[in-house]
Amino acid sequence: MSMQLATLRDLSVLYRSGSTTRPALASVNLDIVAGERLAIIGESGSGKSTLALALAGLLPDNAERTGQIAWPGLGRPPVPGGDIGFVFQDPGSSLNPVLRIGEQIAEVARRHLGLGWRAAHGRALELLARVRIPQPKAALAAYAHELSGGQRQRVAIASAIAAGPRLLIADEPTSALDMVVQAEIVALLDELVRADGMTLLFITHDIALASGFADRLAVFSDARLVEAGTSAEVLARPQNAYTRHLIGSHIDLATPPLIAGATQ
């Protein structure tokens, strides 16, 4: 039987602003299996990012959480940044603009692994090579703004895995990137989590992108988990109308064109 890393029971989150409240997650029950690649699928306002923030303990102050998140796979509450690595959509905002790339990654290794600066810098160099930054030695001394969007996201991934987390949460990590770079980043994440035995929570609006590599899909709509299952099950036999709608909305190179007679 597979071991659960985390279990969510009746998890609800409300956002309060002034006298109004807005439910962001409503009574979610979900298990995260150790070592799996679980994709959280949803559109804007579905609650998928709130789920990630709740797991990582990063909910903003105006959020009210009820229900339980337990970590049987850890046996203790997780240390953010140590047990859980987080990759955001926009690496420009998660990387510090005035710190050198090497310093940012080394800082994570130093704080969570107790390494000295020298060893931490060695780890940073090793990680930059692992995420396939060209000329990793030169990149140690670079600033985030000197890199392309795709390279910044590779650095953000290196930083997120620097402490050797059990769970890597990637929240729309490719939405700001073009599709060629998107394919490279997804392949990189897949390779890293397999090699290190990490659990991956991959949050995306793109069910096709997720279905290419995730073991399981959990589909969210309007703050609710509407369907969860293995990728193959959910795609072949979607049980929920919204899931069917998402699958039907996908456009790829086999979708019939919307225009008639595409040649003159």
Next chain:
Amino acid sequence: MNAPLLAASGISKTFAGKGRRVAALDKASISVARGQTLGLVGPSGSGKSTLARILMRLVEPDAGRIDFDGTDLLALSGEALRTTRKRIQMVFQDPLAAFNPRATVAGALADPLRVHGLLGRRQRPAAIAALLERVGLDPGLASRAIHEISGGQRQRVAIARALATRPDLIVLDEAVSALDVSVRGRILELLVELQRKEGIAYVFVSHDLAVVRAIAHSIAIMDAGTIVERGPTPDVVANPQSATGRALVAAVPRLVVGKSD
């Protein structure tokens, strides 16, 4: 074949960067047939948005020529430019950034009518209602603020605003990229329907080859400021000749039913 509605040839543009000059476009040439869609596809930084802005004359090229319906577009200025520019409109990726968020829908649609002197004040409410209906929106939305309506509704308003001057060509720069997938399909259907009914041509700029394939009659693929490949959509997608074209085809996520491991 008829003369194209728009033909841009040898368009070059260099931006001055930090101590160096960056070639954004190097002798790029494209043509757009009347009432048809040209998909302009390429990775980030390939120059596709710069080329789109040059077609709008939001950016002036260093070299090249643009013929628009028999007129030398780059030679126009003053009143002649204003008259021709009405016939080319643009829709951007983020409709919230394209509008004053506090403006009402009616206000956003009245702007182009007023700027181009198209209608008197008294006819405007009816014209605005008609524009909203053409993009599938309830005319009752006119009094709502831009920030109150959904992303999909906002992009419909942006399209309505582009339609206000009865253009022959609309340049759409990543116009569906920020939308939820379920909304995206309906906006694409709207664009196709408007083209079929009103004969509008589009330049559809996107990094997503699959979306471009769904609505473009022909495709031009850009990389590093040059057009690396162009042709009818089915040919380019089925048999890409350039490395960039092959990479774009390979990068399209496919629904994988039954994952092989």
